Amino acid sequence: MTPKPRSLALSLAAASALLLSLTACATSAAHPVPSSSPVTSSTADVASCDGVTVIVDTGDLEVADDPSKTVCVTTTDTILGTDAIAKAGITTVGTTTYPDDVVCRVDGVPAETTDLPGADGATYHETCADMPPATAYWGLWVKPAGGTWDYAQTGLPALELNPGDSVELLFTLDGAPASPAP
Secondary structure, rough: OOOHHHHHHHHHHHHHHHHHHHHHHHHHHOOOOOOOOEEEHHHHHHHHHEEEEEEOOOOOOOOOOOOOOOEEEEOOOOHHHHHHHHHHHOEEEEEOOOOOOOOOOOEEEEEOOOOOOOOOOEEEOOOOOOOOOOOOEEEEEEEOOOOOEEEEEHHHHHHHOOOOOOOEEEEOOOEEEOOOOO
16 A cells, blocks of 8 residues: 555655754754853954954944944854854844844844835835845854954854854945955
């Protein structure tokens, strides 16, 4: 007797869910959260950070409660991006479609009431439902120790940072700034 298509689809879905669960467990075990402590630093002190430098830069976005800052998260171990951001005291909000992989708000910025430029030239308010438009978004940048800035190839949950690395959340508004300051 051959299985019915619906039964086969349900079995495959269950197997996929189990595989994803096991992968998540394996990833957590392979990357324990290191003991780290945040140390607030000025931009001049970034080179002397004994750990991972976390930077928030709102770029040209004008906001009353600007969350821009630079924090050194002291660590001697590899740390995930989400852990570095949390240990730096920064709160991020993802989107409904991409809950952890796309950053929509950093410490409440931009607020849902902030006027942002839309692709058609009209203003809009970010609801964090889906991917923000290319005219107004938080870019995730990484800089390996001794290297140069580049867009992160993964979201914060999978981003592995080593001591000496830097990570920056940079708000890009109408294409500026195009990249973090050196």
